[in-house]
Amino acid sequence: MELGILIAAVVGHSVLAYIALANNPQSFANRAFVILNVSSACWSIATYFSIQAVSQESALFWMRLTMFFATPQAVFFLLTVATFPEGRIGFSKKLYYSLLAMLAVTVVLTVSPFLFTGVTGEVGNFQPIIGPGMLPFVVIAIGSVVTGCVVTVVKYVRSSGILKAQLLGLLVGLGLTFLLIVVFNFVLVVVFNNASFVSFGPLFTFPFLIAIAYAITKHGLFNIKVIVSEVTVAALVAVNIGQLFASSNTSEIIFRSITLFLVTLLGYLLVRSVQNEVSRREEVEELAKEKTKALAELEQRNKNLATLQKISRLVLDEIELKPMAQKILDEIPRQLENCRGALLNLVKGGQLGAYAISSTEITEKIYHLVGADIGKYSYPLKGGFNMLHEALVSKQTKESANFSEFISPPISKTLALTLQKVMGARHVVAVPLTSGVEPLGVMMFVFKVTKDELSSQDMDMIHAIADDMSIAIQRAEAYQKLKDANEYLAELDKLKDEFISMASHELNTPLAAIEGYLSMVLEEGLGKVDKRAKEYLQRAYDSSKRLAELIMDLLNVSRIEQGRLKMKFVKSNLYDLAESVVHELQIKADAKKLSLKLVADRAKVPETWCDADRIREVFVNLVGNAIKYSERGGITIKVYGDAHKVTAEVQDTGRGIAKIDQKKLFQKFSQVKREQDQQHGTGLGLYISKNFIELHKGRIWMESEEGKGSTFAFEIPVLKAAPKEVEGAVLEDDRTLNKLQSPNSKVPTGQDVPNSPLERRLG
Numbered sequence: 001m002e003l004g005i006l007i008a009a010v011v012g013h014s015v016l017a018y019i020a021l022a023n024n025p026q027s028f029a030n031r032a033f034v035i036l037n038v039s040s041a042c043w044s045i046a047t048y049f050s051i052q053a054v055s056q057e058s059a060l061f062w063m064r065l066t067m068f069f070a071t072p073q074a075v076f077f078l079l080t081v082a083t084f085p086e087g088r089i090g091f092s093k094k095l096y097y098s099l100l101a102m103l104a105v106t107v108v109l110t111v112s113p114f115l116f117t118g119v120t121g122e123v124g125n126f127q128p129i130i131g132p133g134m135l136p137f138v139v140i141a142i143g144s145v146v147t148g149c150v151v152t153v154v155k156y157v158r159s160s161g162i163l164k165a166q167l168l169g170l171l172v173g174l175g176l177t178f179l180l181i182v183v184f185n186f187v188l189v190v191v192f193n194n195a196s197f198v199s200f201g202p203l204f205t206f207p208f209l210i211a212i213a214y215a216i217t218k219h220g221l222f223n224i225k226v227i228v229s230e231v232t233v234a235a236l237v238a239v240n241i242g243q244l245f246a247s248s249n250t251s252e253i254i255f256r257s258i259t260l261f262l263v264t265l266l267g268y269l270l271v272r273s274v275q276n277e278v279s280r281r282e283e284v285e286e287l288a289k290e291k292t293k294a295l296a297e298l299e300q301r302n303k304n305l306a307t308l309q310k311i312s313r314l315v316l317d318e319i320e321l322k323p324m325a326q327k328i329l330d331e332i333p334r335q336l337e338n339c340r341g342a343l344l345n346l347v348k349g350g351q352l353g354a355y356a357i358s359s360t361e362i363t364e365k366i367y368h369l370v371g372a373d374i375g376k377y378s379y380p381l382k383g384g385f386n387m388l389h390e391a392l393v394s395k396q397t398k399e400s401a402n403f404s405e406f407i408s409p410p411i412s413k414t415l416a417l418t419l420q421k422v423m424g425a426r427h428v429v430a431v432p433l434t435s436g437v438e439p440l441g442v443m444m445f446v447f448k449v450t451k452d453e454l455s456s457q458d459m460d461m462i463h464a465i466a467d468d469m470s471i472a473i474q475r476a477e478a479y480q481k482l483k484d485a486n487e488y489l490a491e492l493d494k495l496k497d498e499f500i501s502m503a504s505h506e507l508n509t510p511l512a513a514i515e516g517y518l519s520m521v522l523e524e525g526l527g528k529v530d531k532r533a534k535e536y537l538q539r540a541y542d543s544s545k546r547l548a549e550l551i552m553d554l555l556n557v558s559r560i561e562q563g564r565l566k567m568k569f570v571k572s573n574l575y576d577l578a579e580s581v582v583h584e585l586q587i588k589a590d591a592k593k594l595s596l597k598l599v600a601d602r603a604k605v606p607e608t609w610c611d612a613d614r615i616r617e618v619f620v621n622l623v624g625n626a627i628k629y630s631e632r633g634g635i636t637i638k639v640y641g642d643a644h645k646v647t648a649e650v651q652d653t654g655r656g657i658a659k660i661d662q663k664k665l666f667q668k669f670s671q672v673k674r675e676q677d678q679q680h681g682t683g684l685g686l687y688i689s690k691n692f693i694e695l696h697k698g699r700i701w702m703e704s705e706e707g708k709g710s711t712f713a714f715e716i717p718v719l720k721a722a723p724k725e726v727e728g729a730v731l732e733d734d735r736t737l738n739k740l741q742s743p744n745s746k747v748p749t750g751q752d753v754p755n756s757p758l759e760r761r762l763g
Helices: 001-021 027-051 056-083 093-110 134-158 162-189 200-202 208-217 224-245 250-317 322-333 363-370 387-392 413-423 454-523 531-562 574-590 612-628 685-695 734-741 758-760
Strands: 116-120 129-131 339-348 352-357 378-380 398-400 427-435 438-448 570-572 594-598 608-610 634-641 646-652 699-704 708-715
Touching: 001 027, 056 093, 056 116, 056 134, 093 134, 116 570, 129 162, 129 758, 134 162, 134 387, 162 208, 250 322, 250 454, 322 352, 322 454, 339 454, 352 387, 352 438, 363 413, 387 398, 387 438, 427 454, 438 454, 454 531, 531 685, 570 574, 570 612, 574 594, 574 612, 574 634, 574 646, 608 612, 608 708, 612 634, 612 685, 612 708, 685 699, 685 708
Parallel strands: 594 634
Antiparallel strands: 116 129, 339 352, 339 438, 352 378, 398 427, 427 438, 570 608, 634 646, 646 708, 699 708
16 A cells, blocks of 8 residues: 555556646746645655564665755745746845755755664664754755745735635645645654654645646646647657567557657647647737736726826816815825825925825824924925935935835924824835926825835826926916905005095095186186186186196096995987087187087987986087097988987097007007007096996997997997996985085185186096
């Protein structure tokens, strides 16, 4: 029975050695597996003969030979599991050659008296005498077995799919085999001098053989079709060779020879076809793997693009830096599977300080350890302070598995180690943020995997995110500067409006008095005036009137922009307002020999509620401009309407306005400059008119062609009653207006000088 077990073990190991060598002779793992099986087969043979020895000398020889083969058996078990399934040595050559050197020394020790100095006992119960060489043997052999089991367990835990199943077969088979050998063929013999189980040594290799066979057939450890075909052909050839040697005559020898040739040839062709089929299948599987890998990379690339698009949208949608940066940081651990979060540090006033951190399930723990006010960790930017500072100073990405190198100082290394454990950080990357040569800050990414496990796509992503963050910071800073500038300009504009309003009011009182008294003198209410003196007084009166109009325009602009313009809505007919303007400006038109006419049917013009004074002022501005800029022909005013709106047009035969100048109209202080114009206005008339019309919920526009005159028009809605409020203005009732206009003072001012044009305009 013992011989049968030995033969089965030797054949099993030999077959496995052949399969591994034939499957891939270039693989280091396969070559190590071959040596492992050859060593196991030889170890089984030596173990068998050590039991069958009939003398102490032969027993000592076979015992030493058993230990001789046990040493490479253990070492190549370690090399097999260490290089599976990659097929190459995954550790340094220095360590590999050191292991081989220790193997060579130990092998020499096993056949010397240093391991077994002699043998005691009788036939069937020989016991070895342990020498000083047993210690290095234990270190190498037992150490290799234990290390191999640990490596297999680690690989099994980290693997998945078919590889996990294959590793499980190796782990169970090899582990159980070496456990049995170590316990029963080493510990019992060396420690307890009990050799009762040594004869079962070949049987202990069966778990290994059974597990490997299961892995081959169930999980495709090797190419089973090639193996079966080769073994089958070899068996047929062996049978035919045996029959050839058993032939008794010439004709039978010839027949057996032909049969052997045909079997060998057909067997060779069969093996080749199976190998070709397997090769093609492997190519298909490889292509499928490449396709799957390509699809996975494409999917990851699309995911990365979607992430960058999302972050880009955040940059575009948000304006304020704080919420923008926080949203980007919060998105990072959601989109990057291996990233635990990120920290943004910004440069302010030459100091680099923490600004914001990703919000995750561990953020509260981090705040509890370092404090919620992370902005307090701000220090002058200098190289060598820590890796965050170093990354920004050198403008290079910095990486390390040690978290404390990035935050210590200012945080203590003990606290940094605690933070690293809380976050599960295994690798940290710091990416500098710059704008040209100007440093902006640093982004620190914390990963839960090692550097070797990080893909190139992960690194590309964090640099792309850092670039987006740089753009976000620059955009936010530009916005803040623009906001500050706008606020400053708005404050200046407010001060300007207040100054104009105050100055206009201060100028109004003396100017109204001057204009009033001049008017009374010119009307000779105080007696006859010399003709020459009257001419000078008229010029002074005209100048004061123009100045009063300028002040009124400035006051209107100030009131409009501050929302303090007072409006009083009364039921009016725009025909009457236009007619009054024609009467007022007829003298100016006659002076330039221009016709001025109103074309309208009063009965067909619908009445509406409006501020008559403001609408009349619009008419005055439009007609006055038409007269000013017309040299011949005339001005026509049209008024018409329907149930919904009233429209007024002022047409002239003047010079017209170029397309490029038309865009400037209706803007504050905007004028169309012409060399032939002797007088220029303030550029406020059309701006004020536009605002008056818009306060009535109407619109104003113009049409013109250079050299063919212009048409200015406006329309306002037909209202059946006065509005209760006007957005951007103050509504006044009759009592308020009467109070403002009550002439009780004896000293003439802008509010009480009789017949003052300024008084009439203010009314």
